Amino acid sequence: MKWKLVRRCVQVAVILLILSPALGFGIFSGTLISGELFGVELTDVLAALDYTLAAKTLTAGMLIGAAVVLVFYFFVGGRVFCGWVCPVHLFSEMARTFNKRFGFVSLRPPRWQKYAVLAVVLVLSFVASVPVFEMVSPIGAVTRAMATGLRIDRGDGSTVVADVAGGVGESDLTVTLVLNGTLVLLMFILLMDAFVKKAWWCEYTCPVGALYSIVGRKSPVGVRIDHDACTDCGDCFGVCPVPHVLTPAVKGEVGWVQKGDCSNCLNCVDACDEKALALRFWSRARRL
């Protein structure tokens, strides 16, 4: 079983969930900033932090929603949000494939950059009394466009959001996707991916990624390495978006691929012909 196929299915499923109210099976409503899945309220952890700092008040319902998300990502690995859920990451992965041929400009952002962005975002949210990241967030912009941008225009001035099947027979039915202006940041990210530094946003800049890196640092799920099977071929380095997490494991220093920055995307597991890498839950021995 190829993990990449599984991951793509999950990524597409997330997009379908966000589109679900427009497609007529509303099991999810809202966006990845704050949404409701089967009636359970879920709020992005950074959004909750920004809100608390900006509004300078505690809102119980939202904090519970953020706590649910926090606990979930602590268990499955913080940046599983990035690798498996976030649509910006999915689009970025596609744009990254162009980088090999079109990456004209080289740029090496420091690995601590995203933590600096996170710190600046939190301080600014407090000082300016506005949830600063949610204001410009490409994740917010793209999921807002999905959640509210799909409008089925009946041509008589009325729009239906749910009734797709009933309207198809009518000749004046047009489907329009209203794009929000804040998608400009997404375009910028994709251009950076394709022409400058692949994963410039997702791995080096995004404060949501930075926060989830911290959340997942001690997560029980991760990629385990079997040092006896590993032949140091380096295939895993070629497919990993954050190769520095592999270095200590492949060198034989530790038994796990470093958690935190790793999004458990499992590209390395797919790439390992020796089957030295595998997804594992918890560990009895951290060092082999």
Added chain:
Amino acid sequence: MDRRDFLKKGIAVVVVGGTAGGGITRLLSGTNATVVRPPGAGEENDFLAKCIRCAKCVQACPYDSIKTAGLGDGASMGTPFLELREIPCYMCEDLPCVGVCPTDALDPTLTDAAKMLLGTAVIVDREACLSLNGIRCEICYRVCPLIDKAIVIEKHAHQITGRHTVFEPVVQKEVCTGCGICENACPLDDTAIAVVPTQRGDKAAHYDYLRKQERVEL
């Protein structure tokens, strides 16, 4: 990381962060206080602090009245707003937009749509208003969901002809919710009645006592 390295990185963060921060703060200063927010929204700066731009209210609105602000709207980017002339607020009894708000940016204690306050309707163009010209238009009065409460008709003699009656729509600001249905319905090319931000403060309330008096018939 040695001390020199740490210092260098620290300075870089301060310089880059400060520049970005200054830029964003500048951006934030361009807020538009006249924008109409969904029901239950508080004072504009308070709303901007509390709204996390999740678009749940936009999605919950059955009439597509609530739109999302885009790039160039400063601190409003991603926030919900209404363009009442285009699609007004139809004052749903269950206020679905308020119910889905995760952060209290839309006040959850608001349960009665008649108590919401998006703004206050006023006749902004008295010269163009058909009713004020003596024509039996009164559309704003007819469409008002709080007819005879939020908008009443006051009759008086036509100032020019002297022999006709003017049926003047008068907004009762204590009752008007600012839903904008009147603004949406005005038949003129540019509406003569529009929802404006509700007057606040002591100075605006100073002459309220006069309007509450019994009218003296001349």
